Amino acid sequence: MLNNIVALLDSGVAASTNSYESIATVSFTTNTAGITFSSIPSTYKHLQIRFMVKSQAATNDFSMYFNNVSSGGLYAFHNLAGNGASASASAYTTQNYAQLINDFNTSFPSGSVMSGVIDLLDYQNTNKYKTTRTLLGTDQNGAGFIKLNSAMYQSTSAISQIDFYNGYNWASGSFALYGVKG
């Protein structure tokens, strides 16, 4: 097949914009229940978090919250998910954190790896609530799920801290925080 493929590489590549910067990374190889990005610089327009985590137990709990606020019911979120057989949608309001996986009927099996990308737009804006969009999923050759999530944090405060929490501990993982200039 490869002999029949013509790959035409341009002499140049897409221009680099220098507007996407790595801020911080947290990696771990021992059991960890959560990680925190604190003192997030205020110099960007948007934030992106890219992560991979490996489970150590069948778990269905993975959440995030902002500015160390995990009470008061300030979070709401919507889910659209597929488990390989059917699609499902759900919504929650007045929550104490933004759940990334919890309600879905496929768990996160022990030893599996989940990958995801979270975008937090306009995180420094003090005139509106904050909204995230997330794409995450795991596949184990016969099981797994893919999910789209949108979450709202009903606060006009600028975001300076993001916490991720897993009630059953991750075996290993990495979270990388990036800033996008505007």
Place this chain on the structure above:
Amino acid sequence: MASTYTPIATATLNGTTTGVAFSSIPQGYTDLIIVATARSAGASDTWNTYIKESTYGYSTTDYSYTRLYGNGSSASSNRTSNAGNWAGEEICPSGQPSDARSTHIWQINNYSNSTTYKTMLYRGNVASDLVSAQVGLWRKTDAVTQIGFYSGVAANLTGTITLYGIKAA
């Protein structure tokens, strides 16, 4: 802060080729992102994506994937296990207006790790037909040094595919 999201290579699909392979991918990044805009000469076409096909060929069963998609009237999900590639994601078909293209983004986090299977996240947009997301698994621990994107029906493709690298601090 060091800037990243670095373009590594761009391929032009000029209407006379059925796909492209990025080879000798640098290992100095943390994640890979591949962004494509495409149109197929076929009436119904999907991507076939292979990692390191120059090493493993096209007859392995090391791929699996779970899909979520909506076609304008309903949302659905399906799964393929023990597959020969990551597949199933539609390319803008020939029946659409000549200027129509579909857009596609693949993301492979921790691609240079040599101890874990590789997980891929995908988002696709074919405005005429569907919007979709996919998570895929490649059951090899090899670092990703080559990745190819091909028409599933060997139809000629038009568009561009750019490979980016992202390096975490």
